Amino acid sequence: MMRYLLAGLTLAILACATAAQIPGASAQLASHQRYRDSDRGDPETWVSLGERLFFDARLSGTGRTACASCHDPAYAFAEPRRTSDSDGGRPGRRNAPSLLDVGLRPILMWDGRFPTLEHQALSPFQRGEMGIGVDEAIRRVNADPAYVHLYRELLGRRPSAADIAHALAAFQRTLISTESRVDRFLATGERLLTRLEYDGFRVFTERAACGNCHELFPARRDGRKSRRPLFTDFRFHNLGIGFRSGRFADTGRYELTGDEEDVGAFRTPSLRNAARSAPYMHDGSLPTLEVVVEFYNAGGRPNPNLSPLIRPLFLADHEKAALVAFLYALTEDDPGHHGRQSRR
16 A cells, blocks of 8 residues: 555656746647638548548559558557658658657657648658659549548538648547556556556656656646646657767757757657557667667667766666566557547
8 A cells, every 4th residue: 555655646746747848839839720720610520531531542652552551550550660661662761650649749750840730741742751742642632522522511612732731630639549557547546557567657757767758747739737648758859779880870850950969869759558659769770668678778879969868777677577567558448449440
């Protein structure tokens, strides 16, 4: 009983911590609001349209690639490969992250290049990942009587590029992870974790201080604290991933900001459903949660920009095993509920 009382005290401290303001959050919210204000029609129809577009491989050059090809519902809308391939088979640089809870993120992509889902939605066409450009995607959508009918019901006209982006964003905002045992434990303090998982929670919050980056209740888009545990700070950190021979193969956030402090820094991903979304890190270089824990235990990979939050942890074997068990306990209870097509 005492260990659960201690857990309750720990949770109270975590929940009462002041949320740090996300840089640029107000500007991102304003941009997002401009998109949402232009939406018309039944929200459920927008979601249905977005889901149809998300799974439609006809919107690719080969007819074999859809959004769901890289964001597979079976893997928490992530991908089990290290990095994604384009429609034409060209290897990408980065791993496709999970889209669960993506609508709660104040900034998107590993390097934070997009402020909203609407901004991001057409980028796979613009960057050649789908094998066709935006104009061709619009042409194909307008050539489909079902799409045209649904858009006419919503808008009274044929769809534009912005309308396609609206629909895709609407669907992705419905991809909310369901409750896990850890969620219920955090909410109630009841004995819902095994002894090993609970010990892992203590390692996570205390000994390893994982919450420095994987905050339970981070700041939301509007700067207020999240009401549900998301296990991320939405910020960018350098762990040394990809640093070899004195340089980074991918400089990450630096490509956008040009700030030397951002060299090798990438967004902190949420840990919800982490067990379902292997491999890990921006380049997919760590294949299992066990390997991830070993990486952090060793203090990351030394480089000139290594985050000051990263240090050797000197965890014992039983502590590492407990931490992995806790991470597995972050898996949602009902992983098959997201979207109609994902359940087929």
